[in-house]
Amino acid sequence: DGGITQSPKYLFRKEGQNVTLSCEQNLNHDAMYWYRQDPGQGLRLIYYSQIVNDFQKGDIAEGYSVSREKKESFPLTVTSAQKNPTAFYLCATEDRSYEQYFGPGTRLTVT
Amino acid sequence: LAKTTQPISMDSYEGQEVNITCSHNNIATNDYITWYQQFPSQGPRFIIQGYKTKVTNEVASLFIPADRKSSTLSLPRVSLSDTAVYYCLVTLLSGGYNKLIFGAGTRLAVHP
Numbered sequence: 525d526g527g528i529t530q531s532p533k534y535l536f537r538k539e540g541q542n543v544t545l546s547c548e549q550n551l552n553h554d555a556m557y558w559y560r561q562d563p564g565q566g567l568r569l570i571y572y573s574q575i576v577n578d579f580q581k582g583d584i585a586e587g588y589s590v591s592r593e594k595k596e597s598f599p600l601t602v603t604s605a606q607k608n609p610t611a612f613y614l615c616a617t618e619d620r621s622y623e624q625y626f627g628p629g630t631r632l633t634v635t
Numbered sequence: 636l637a638k639t640t641q642p643i644s645m646d647s648y649e650g651q652e653v654n655i656t657c658s659h660n661n662i663a664t665n666d667y668i669t670w671y672q673q674f675p676s677q678g679p680r681f682i683i684q685g686y687k688t689k690v691t692n693e694v695a696s697l698f699i700p701a702d703r704k705s706s707t708l709s710l711p712r713v714s715l716s717d718t719a720v721y722y723c724l725v726t727l728l729s730g731g732y733n734k735l736i737f738g739a740g741t742r743l744a745v746h747p
Contacts, residue, residue: 567679622669625681
């Protein structure tokens with residue numbers, strides 16, 4: 525977990541509602557990432573940011589949005605347009621040697 | 636387009652050496668290969684990283700042959716607590732945003 529905080533650990537929402545997942549870091553890393561993990565599956569990249577006020581779509585960005593107004597924070601919004609939002613969401617930072625540091629994750633359940 | 640391939644699962648016994656290979660085509664000379672360990676409902680943890688030849692740290696070794704079409708994570712003398720999913724990650728460096736290619740993960744089960 526290190527210096528990366530994701531809150532809350534478990535999140536429940538009704539279908540049709542937008543929900544924002546928090547990711548905060550105190551590692552002073554420029555790069556931050558959001559991944560989605562489904563049960564028994566690997567990690568899939570949603571969005572990533574290498575600097576404040578800039579971010580790029582990953583492999584599965586549809587139905588998600590992000591912002592990067594501060595170096596320490598990279599919140600992810602799961603919108604109602606995301607067809608299957610129930611998943612385990614992982615935030616990570618990356619240092620200058622390309623090592624990624626992952627947060628503890630948020631398990632989102634949408635019913 | 637780069638792609639990584641790992642075995643879906645492996646079984647071992649306590650005290651044995653485990654080698655997990657990740658195949659990755661089309662990677663450049665300076666692209667990095669990193670291995671992570673993940674326990675259920677936790678974020679992955681860094682194990683080891685390299686981009687050529689051999690790297691060793693206190694928990695593992697990473698072997699990368701000259702053609703760089705694969706890499707092998709070696710875990711010496713595994714214990715029950717090494718039961719986890721292991722992911723290889725190839726980082727394709729570019730002048731701007733790097734491209735990350737994660738493997739699907741190898742589920743290692745260590746038996747008594």
